[in-house]
Amino acid sequence: MATDRFQSAVFDAYLDNARAHAARYLRRLPDRHVGARAGRDELLAALHSSLPDKGDEGGDVIDLLATQAERGAVACNSPRYFGFVIGGAYPVALAADWLVSTWDQNAGIYAISPLVSVLEEVAGQWLLDLFDLPRESGVGFVTGCQMANFTCLAAARHHVLRRVGWDVEADGLQGAPRLHVVASAESHITIDVALRYLGLGTRNVHRVDSDAQGRMRADHLREVLAGLDGPTIVCAQAGNVNTGAFDPLREIAQVTRERGAWLHVDGAFGLWARASASLRAFADGIELADSWATDAHKWLNVPYDCGVAMVRHAEDHRVAMTSAAAYLIQTKGPERDAVDWVPEFSRRARGVPVYATLRALGRDGVQDLVERSCARARQMADVLRAAEGVRILNDVVLNQVLVRFGDDDELTRAVIEGVQRDGTCWLGGTTWQGLGAMRISVSNWATSEDDAARSAAAILRVFHSLRAAA
Numbered sequence: 001m002a003t004d005r006f007q008s009a010v011f012d013a014y015l016d017n018a019r020a021h022a023a024r025y026l027r028r029l030p031d032r033h034v035g036a037r038a039g040r041d042e043l044l045a046a047l048h049s050s051l052p053d054k055g056d057e058g059g060d061v062i063d064l065l066a067t068q069a070e071r072g073a074v075a076c077n078s079p080r081y082f083g084f085v086i087g088g089a090y091p092v093a094l095a096a097d098w099l100v101s102t103w104d105q106n107a108g109i110y111a112i113s114p115l116v117s118v119l120e121e122v123a124g125q126w127l128l129d130l131f132d133l134p135r136e137s138g139v140g141f142v143t144g145c146q147m148a149n150f151t152c153l154a155a156a157r158h159h160v161l162r163r164v165g166w167d168v169e170a171d172g173l174q175g176a177p178r179l180h181v182v183a184s185a186e187s188h189i190t191i192d193v194a195l196r197y198l199g200l201g202t203r204n205v206h207r208v209d210s211d212a213q214g215r216m217r218a219d220h221l222r223e224v225l226a227g228l229d230g231p232t233i234v235c236a237q238a239g240n241v242n243t244g245a246f247d248p249l250r251e252i253a254q255v256t257r258e259r260g261a262w263l264h265v266d267g268a269f270g271l272w273a274r275a276s277a278s279l280r281a282f283a284d285g286i287e288l289a290d291s292w293a294t295d296a297h298k299w300l301n302v303p304y305d306c307g308v309a310m311v312r313h314a315e316d317h318r319v320a321m322t323s324a325a326a327y328l329i330q331t332k333g334p335e336r337d338a339v340d341w342v343p344e345f346s347r348r349a350r351g352v353p354v355y356a357t358l359r360a361l362g363r364d365g366v367q368d369l370v371e372r373s374c375a376r377a378r379q380m381a382d383v384l385r386a387a388e389g390v391r392i393l394n395d396v397v398l399n400q401v402l403v404r405f406g407d408d409d410e411l412t413r414a415v416i417e418g419v420q421r422d423g424t425c426w427l428g429g430t431t432w433q434g435l436g437a438m439r440i441s442v443s444n445w446a447t448s449e450d451d452a453a454r455s456a457a458a459i460l461r462v463f464h465s466l467r468a469a470a
């Protein structure tokens, strides 16, 4: 009988095994070599075979994953992983995510899961409250900021075209009035990708100049908008992916409103500055925008994948995303169907770890998490800046630090590679205004003062040994 399968010890055996492996992984994380211990060849040798006719024992499969496959993991939830902008998994977030997998809910519509619908409704309200954005905004939990940008810009596309009498959902873009998109030269690549998905393309984006910190120049935006007529969407940014700098959002919002354009803000990590009393001034005026995209899997430290799309005009958001099919029992009351707010149909209950983490951290906890990350970034910048031959290229206003060694691209690249090999910490490189740079991003809840000190020391050790060898 089917129920026997659930009463048997099978689930217990698998879950106990997985839990033991997970606990071991997490215990070792703080001291683990941060980079991957095995690459493609080695992993294929351990994992590849032709598809077996008869399956292996499930417990053996879990063991294989946890012993062999895991060698290919980069410890990006390590407290000393500073690559990209990643974040770790906060303990309660990870535990909540286990429950999400256990419940295996299809979070698409209320009728399939009141549980998820209500938790996401509350989590969405909490986020609007935390960021101090209009409480009536639409909220959708998507896979990441890429899809948050897409969702917000779909709502924008709907809104600006409807205002000139065009129904883009019904008629598409063929024959539609010309729609202008304005973005800074520094906007994140996922804005371009979203524009591609939306049929708007990237070739005709009007690019606004940015300043030395990568902030959009509001005076240039004013000039650009003065030359445009008709439906227009402006894409601004809170938190430049290299410098952490914020576009001057209040000024941008004013200029954009004067022109009757839609303002979208990509705040993948920068929006979280709104949770901090000491940092929120950077994002001043962001509440005047029409839509906001952010990530929870970066600074809130929930497991992948979780981004959030928020739209001031909830009805535009809903019309752009909703799927009404005859067989769906969609709600007509206050109950929330996620399919109305996200591109996905069936989906994971990814808002649940957000609920759990916000509930466990509270407003103070989120503020502390954000401020601690920024303090660790400043700490590393201070240690590195004090060393002769090392330059910090950006104003360290948030959690991002750009470092250049010996004013030399090649040496800077060699230091980055040397640090990656060393394994004390992991970080990557970038090019900032024509100069090669190491990019340090701090967004993990667990990064301590000691982690920052050890990492800065390792970076300097590699730099000094390379210089001595030259």
Ligand SMILES: *Cc1c(COP(=O)(O)O)cnc(C)c1O
Residues within 6 Å of the ligand: 085, 143, 144, 145, 146, 147, 188, 190, 239, 240, 241, 266, 267, 268, 269, 295, 307
């Ligand atoms: C990371 C990032 C994105 C993309 O987010 P994903 O979660 O990777 O989809 C977009 N914009 C900015 C500024 C980012 O830092």
